[in-house]
Amino acid sequence: MSRTIIVSNRLPLKVFRDDNEQLQFATSEGGLATGLGSVYKKGDNLWIGWPGLAVENDNDRKVVDQQLKAGNMRPVYLTEEEVHEFYEGFSNETLWPIFHYFPSYANFDENHWESYKKVNQKFCDAILEIARPDDTIWVHDYQLLLVPQMLRDQLPQISIGFFQHIPFPSFETFRAIPWRRELLMGLMGADLVGFHTFDDMRHFLSSVSRLAGMKVNQTQVVVGNRTVTVDAFPMGIDFEKYEGMASHPDTLSQEVDYRTSIGKTKVMLSIDRLDYSKGIPNRLKAIEMFFDLNPQYIGEVSLFMIVVPSRDTVPKYRALKEEIDLAVGRINAKIGTVNWKPIHYFYRSFDIHSLSAFYRMADVALVTPMRDGMNLVAKEYVASKLDNKGVLILSEMAGASKELSDSIRINPNDIHQLSDAIRDALEMEVEVQQQHMAVMKQTIKRYNIHHWVKLFLEQLEGIKDDQKTAGAK
Numbered sequence: 001m002s003r004t005i006i007v008s009n010r011l012p013l014k015v016f017r018d019d020n021e022q023l024q025f026a027t028s029e030g031g032l033a034t035g036l037g038s039v040y041k042k043g044d045n046l047w048i049g050w051p052g053l054a055v056e057n058d059n060d061r062k063v064v065d066q067q068l069k070a071g072n073m074r075p076v077y078l079t080e081e082e083v084h085e086f087y088e089g090f091s092n093e094t095l096w097p098i099f100h101y102f103p104s105y106a107n108f109d110e111n112h113w114e115s116y117k118k119v120n121q122k123f124c125d126a127i128l129e130i131a132r133p134d135d136t137i138w139v140h141d142y143q144l145l146l147v148p149q150m151l152r153d154q155l156p157q158i159s160i161g162f163f164q165h166i167p168f169p170s171f172e173t174f175r176a177i178p179w180r181r182e183l184l185m186g187l188m189g190a191d192l193v194g195f196h197t198f199d200d201m202r203h204f205l206s207s208v209s210r211l212a213g214m215k216v217n218q219t220q221v222v223v224g225n226r227t228v229t230v231d232a233f234p235m236g237i238d239f240e241k242y243e244g245m246a247s248h249p250d251t252l253s254q255e256v257d258y259r260t261s262i263g264k265t266k267v268m269l270s271i272d273r274l275d276y277s278k279g280i281p282n283r284l285k286a287i288e289m290f291f292d293l294n295p296q297y298i299g300e301v302s303l304f305m306i307v308v309p310s311r312d313t314v315p316k317y318r319a320l321k322e323e324i325d326l327a328v329g330r331i332n333a334k335i336g337t338v339n340w341k342p343i344h345y346f347y348r349s350f351d352i353h354s355l356s357a358f359y360r361m362a363d364v365a366l367v368t369p370m371r372d373g374m375n376l377v378a379k380e381y382v383a384s385k386l387d388n389k390g391v392l393i394l395s396e397m398a399g400a401s402k403e404l405s406d407s408i409r410i411n412p413n414d415i416h417q418l419s420d421a422i423r424d425a426l427e428m429e430v431e432v433q434q435q436h437m438a439v440m441k442q443t444i445k446r447y448n449i450h451h452w453v454k455l456f457l458e459q460l461e462g463i464k465d466d467q468k469t470a471g472a473k
């Protein structure tokens with residue numbers, strides 16, 4: 001029986017040490033983990049990835065291995081040096097800023113590149129230990145761009161899919177990477193390469209033809225006697241889960257608690273990982289401008305801003321944290337009153353019921369990234385609005401904006417536009433809110449995460465079938 005093996009940098013299970021240095025395991029609530037749950041938990045299917053912690057000692061490794069095995073997972077252990085050079089370094093200080101159009105943040109370090117190659121080979125070796133020629137391998141994201149070709153070299157007949165969860169930049173931005181050709185050629189080992197949006201796909205194809213000199217026929221790249229199909233698969237959320245969560249008793253009681261504390265204040269909400277791609281400083285500038293231009297809202301509405309800690313060992317992220325802390329402190333000090341503050345700022349993660357309570361309460365959601373592959377928060381907000389009341393303000397730089405044209409779409413660099421959008425959202429008639437929300441909900445419900453998984457895997461299977469038929473002729 002052929003199997004499907006999912007490969008990503010992180011496993012859908014986080015391993016960490018508690019205060020007593022004991023190993024603990026926490027399953028991921030993330031969209032990808034939920035969506036792919038129906039795949040890797042089935043039969044002999046598997047998920048290969050990094051458990052998120054350096055596990056050096058043999059006994060500890062046995063414990064982790066066992067726990068993972070029971071959940072159809074296999075670990076790729078990274079050393080501390082690899083975490084520094086491959087994960088923090090090349091993945092998050094080179095590829096991440098370039099792919100999100102922050103080229104001036106990019107660090108091009110030869111050692112980090114060497115480590116990236118080495119760790120991609122490590123992932124490939126872990127796949128080779130398990131994979132059989134008739135398996136399907138689905139590799140995920142920018143940390144593993146070289147894996148498809150490494151694998152193809154060893155198992156020429158195997159079916160390989162790759163999906164990129166972050167944007168693919170324009171050719172002019174991508175060309176800045178010294179190892180651009182190697183990265184593109186790494187992906188040429190795949191049978192199917194997927195992106196969230198048509199634009200990402202177009203940018204990729206343009207780089208492939210102009211930087212790697214490959215022949216591109218519409219959405220297919222010709223690689224010797226093989227072809228690589230490139231397509232757009234906008235990722236969805238588990239709609240039923242978020243809809244169900246919004247009427248869960250724990251969510252409702254959490255909402256009552258929050259309401260008791262804030263009274264009738266209207267709620268604006270933002271939820272992001274700490275990341276410069278998320279546009280948090282610009283959002284804060286717009287909030288300040290909004291209160292300056294519309295003082296009648298002072299005391300009436302607050303922003304609840306949840307920032308989830310992320311990659312805090314990377315210098316740019318640490319600097320961003322300081323910038324946000326200062327801006328929030330300054331704005332709260334400037335216009336806060338004894339019983340009201342403009343910004344309630346939380347630097348931590350919340351459980352799913354608390355998030356759902358925030359979604360329910362939010363009159364306005366501010367999803368304003370400078371650049372985002374998709375942004376699932378926008379979709380979760382819509383799915384959580386059982387009465388369809390509420391307004392989504394969405395950056396046109398987020399992949400989700402292509403599907404959610406019933407949001408108020410803004411350019412995150414245009415602070416004035418964002419400030420006006422906040423006012424318009426707060427003043428939108430309830431019937432109009434409901435009309436827009438209903439349209440967005442229909443889209444999100446239909447194109448959910450299960451649909452996304454099915455579409456990708458079916459297309460990959462179709463490609464393999466066509467190859468077999470062609471080979472038999």
Ligand code: F6P
Pocket residue numbers: 009010030141165166273310311373
């Ligand atoms: O959006 C890309 C992504 O890699 C997600 O898959 C992940 O949830 C997020 O960024 C954070 O990534 P990490 O904590 O693994 O660096």
